[in-house]
Amino acid sequence: MTRVVVLGAGMVGAACARELALAGFEVAVVDRGGPAAATTAHGEGNVLVSDKPPGPELELALLSRRLWPRILAALPDARAAEWEPKGGIVVATTGESADALRAFAASQRAAGVAAEDLDAAALAAAEPHLTRDCAAAVHYPGDAQVQPAGAATALLADAVRAGAVLHCGREVTGAVARGGRLTGVRTAEGVVGGDAFVNAAGPWSGEVAGRLGVRLAVRPRRGEVLVTAPLPPTVFHKVYDADYVGAVGADAGDLRASAVVESTRAGTLLLGSSRRRVGFDARIRPEVLSVIAGRALRLFPSLAGVPVMRAYGGFRPYVADHLPVIGADPRLDGLWHATGHEGAGIGLSAGTAAVLRDLMLGREPDIDAAPFRVDRPAVRSGGETG
Structure with a gap:
C-alpha cells in the first residue's frame, strides 16, 4: 500500500x-x-x-x-460544517462598475455559471436592508458558505x-x-x-x-474580518461590492479592500475584506479595520450602530x-x-x-x-x- x-x-x-x-x-x-x-x-x-x-x-x-x-x-458529522447554500449577490454602486459587472456576469454565464440580473424591486425583496444606491445587481444561486x-x-x-x-x-x-x-x-x-x-x-x-x-x-497575503454582535436576520445572502473581484485579482502589495457582508448561523455578521502583502506580520491594523467598516456601511447603512464584537486576521497562500x-x-x-x-x-x-x-x-x-x-x-x- x-x-x-x-x-x-x-x-x-x-x-x-x-x-x-x-x-x-x-x-x-x-x-x-x-x-x-x-x-x-x-x-x-x-x-x-x-x-x-x-x-x-x-x-x-x-x-x-x-x-x-x-x-x-x-x-457522519456533517452538521459541524454548517453548510449554507445561501447564494451570493454582487452589487455595483456606480455606472462604470455596473457595466463591468454585467459584462463579467455575461462571461460567466457563457462558462456555465448561473447568474441572474436583479432589478431594483427584486434586489429590495432579496436584501431589504441593503442600500438603494445600486446601479446593478447579480444573484449567484451557486454561492455557499461553511463554518x-x-x-x-x-x-x-x-x-x-x-x-x-x-x-x-x-x-x-x-x-x-x-x-x-x-x-x-x-x-x-x-x-x-x-x-x-x-x-x-x-x-x-x-x-x-x-x-x-x-x-x-x-507567499502569504493577509486579510482581516470584523465580526458584529449577534443580530436579528439582517443579511440573507453573501453580499459584496463588484470591486471585490478586482481586489482578489490585484497584484499590488498595498492594501486592497472591498465591501463583503454575510451572516452566520449564530446571527453575527462577517464584514470584510482586505488583502495585503506584509509577510507574516500578524499585527491587526486599526486603519485597515476602519476601511473595512466604512465600505460595509456603504452597502448596509443600518449597521452604523451595531457593535463590533471582535476582529481577526489570517494569512492566505498567494501565487502571482x-x-x-x-x-x-x-x-x-x-x-x-x-x-x-x-x-x-x-x-x-x-x-x-x-x-x-x-x-x-x-x-x-x-x-x-x-x-x-x-x-x-x-x-x-x-x-x-x-
Whole structure:
C-alpha cells in the first residue's frame, strides 16, 4: 500500500487526506500545530463561483461546488460544517462598475455559471436592508458558505475513520532523500517516512518546500474580518461590492479592500475584506479595520450602530498568477503540492482533493490540471508571471 504523508491539517490538507484515504492510500497527516488552527480558522468559509472569471480557477470552483454537497452527505458529522447554500449577490454602486459587472456576469454565464440580473424591486425583496444606491445587481444561486474549522475537522475525522493517522505539533524541518527521491520529512520528534508527500501547508508552503530543497513561489497575503454582535436576520445572502473581484485579482502589495457582508448561523455578521502583502506580520491594523467598516456601511447603512464584537486576521497562500498549485514537483520525486489558493481554499478544497487523487492514481481528472502545474513560471520564478 502506498504511504502518503500530507503536510498540513487545514482545509486543503484535510480534504486531500480524506480523498486519498478513501482511495486506498495509507495516509498520515503532519501539522506543526493542530487541525484547522491557522489559515482555515481565520477565514470566512466561502464556497464561491461568483468571483472567478472564466478559466481554470472557475472550472475548479464549479467542480468543487458540485462535490461539496456529495461530500457532506457522506459525513457522519456533517452538521459541524454548517453548510449554507445561501447564494451570493454582487452589487455595483456606480455606472462604470455596473457595466463591468454585467459584462463579467455575461462571461460567466457563457462558462456555465448561473447568474441572474436583479432589478431594483427584486434586489429590495432579496436584501431589504441593503442600500438603494445600486446601479446593478447579480444573484449567484451557486454561492455557499461553511463554518471552516467545523468543515475541516469533519473531513479530518472522516479521513481518520478511513485509516488516516494524524500527527499534531510536528514542524517539518528538513528532508530525507535517497537517489533523488523524497523518502521522509524530518521533525523535532523524528522522521516521518512515506512514498509520497503532499505539501498542503497553505501560506507556509513556500517555506516547507524550501526546507525540502525546492523553490515554490507561494507567499502569504493577509486579510482581516470584523465580526458584529449577534443580530436579528439582517443579511440573507453573501453580499459584496463588484470591486471585490478586482481586489482578489490585484497584484499590488498595498492594501486592497472591498465591501463583503454575510451572516452566520449564530446571527453575527462577517464584514470584510482586505488583502495585503506584509509577510507574516500578524499585527491587526486599526486603519485597515476602519476601511473595512466604512465600505460595509456603504452597502448596509443600518449597521452604523451595531457593535463590533471582535476582529481577526489570517494569512492566505498567494501565487502571482492567482491559480492554485496542484500536482507533482518535477524537481523532487515523491513531492506533490496542493496549495496557492489564496482566499479561496475553503471552497476549492473539494475539487483540489479530487484532482490530486486522480493525478496520484494516474487517472485523468474531471478538469484539465495542466494550468495548476508546479513548473509554470509564476510558481518557479519567485512570483513573476512572465
